[in-house]
Amino acid sequence: MHVDYWHDDEGVDVKGNNLPDEIWVEFKNVNGNKGWLFGEATTIAFDMPELAGFVVVDRKDLADYCKENVDFSATVPRKDAYKKVYRRHGRQDMITKLCLEDLQTLDSYRVMGYCQTYTHPAEYYICSISNEDIL
Numbered sequence: 001m002h003v004d005y006w007h008d009d010e011g012v013d014v015k016g017n018n019l020p021d022e023i024w025v026e027f028k029n030v031n032g033n034k035g036w037l038f039g040e041a042t043t044i045a046f047d048m049p050e051l052a053g054f055v056v057v058d059r060k061d062l063a064d065y066c067k068e069n070v071d072f073s074a075t076v077p078r079k080d081a082y083k084k085v086y087r088r089h090g091r092q093d094m095i096t097k098l099c100l101e102d103l104q105t106l107d108s109y110r111v112m113g114y115c116q117t118y119t120h121p122a123e124y125y126i127c128s129i130s131n132e133d134i135l
Helices: 059-069
Strands: 005-007 010-015 023-028 043-048 053-058 071-076 084-086 094-098 110-113 117-119 126-128
Touching (some): 043 059, 053 059
Parallel strands (some): 010 043, 071 084
Antiparallel strands (some): 023 094, 043 053, 053 110, 084 094
């Protein structure tokens, strides 16, 4: 199963293209196999530019939350997918939409800010990034 990188003994799966009101969680992938929620990663990091960082949660905490709070009784159209199962046309996936407020209820919820420094590739000194550089 997919892991983007390892941090010590923890596998981290990074999810991009998230909005505070639209965080997609995958139970089954497009081929109908186990989705990333049941993968090898121990930690899920949602890139959240609005928070200038990553929302980080324990994968098992998120899985438990979904088991308790998502309605699996039927599939619904995309517009109704909040805490309900949605399947994209022509695919075998099963996904649901959550929002940032849902993730904030998890004990493992934390925000890891973007790195504000980097090492110069040729000179090897530490460079800083200010908010003016980002904007």
